[in-house]
């Protein structure tokens with residue numbers, strides 16, 4: 151599908167598509183993860199490249215739309231961290247790089263120095279996430295932004311604007327991306343036919359596109375995790391590991407972080423952010439928890455998340471973390 155706009159983005163989309171020639175050549179679309187920034191940028195790219203757009207939206211039928219859906223549009227370049235193939239012994243491993251490298255920007259530079267495929271047409275460059283560029287890549291991009299090629303639209307997507315170089319920021323039009331209201335988010339989740347839209351809305355922290363992925367039943371999974379977490383000091387760690395790991399290590403860590411934040415809020419009689427339906431269970435735990443151990447464990451999880459790229463022995467790592475969880479109570 152070529153048009154992937156979310157309902158809370160309609161007004162902004164039309165504003166930027168109608169801007170035409172007056173539109174800034176480099177739009178920085180920023181905001182928290184999980185609100186649909188990349189979809190917005192992709193929809194905009196398709197609309198700009200389409201030969202017969204309708205109200206700014208790509209038609210889905212012309213040659214340009216066809217190329218784009220095939221991933222082979224000569225006037226569209228997408229730049230994102232690339233896969234890194236390495237061999238260890240006899241095993242071939244592919245892992246996602248964390249960075250956008252300067253070579254990728256050099257290739258872009260060469261590409262942009264040639265003329266566009268269509269004489270009067272636009273070229274679109276989509277870079278995401280922008281904070282993945284290392285300093286060398288940022289400086290190379292800066293040169294392009296300072297002397298932009300004609301009829302080229304840069305769409306730059308960032309979850310962490312504060313991590314970008316000020317020089318790069320100064321060359322962009324910064325566009326704060328809208329977040330869905332509770333009503334908009336719930337309505338959208340309901341159209342996705344998820345088993346519990348209300349739960350998912352809160353669990354996502356108001357950023358529903360990050361948690362709602364086709365074929366992933368986070369709600370069903372958390373139903374299984376919940377009794378283990380509520381168990382506190384009585385948690386059976388081996389059983390809890392086998393359940394929490396089911397959606398992968400990253401989801402397990404996130405689930406623990408969200409649960410701990412709500413536990414902390416519960417200790418301070420604050421409204422819960424991610425699990426308002428579990429207020430009773432969390433209050434029960436708040437009565438038993440040692441606050442300084444809670445804080446120490448939160449910090450440990452943050453550190454763990456920063457370093458947790460290596461896939462070694464995840465069950466064992468999670469087991470260690472859950473032992474820490476148990477020790478907070480009693």
Ligand SMILES: [Zn+2]
Pocket residue numbers: 200201202203208209210211212213214215
């Ligand atoms: Zn089209």
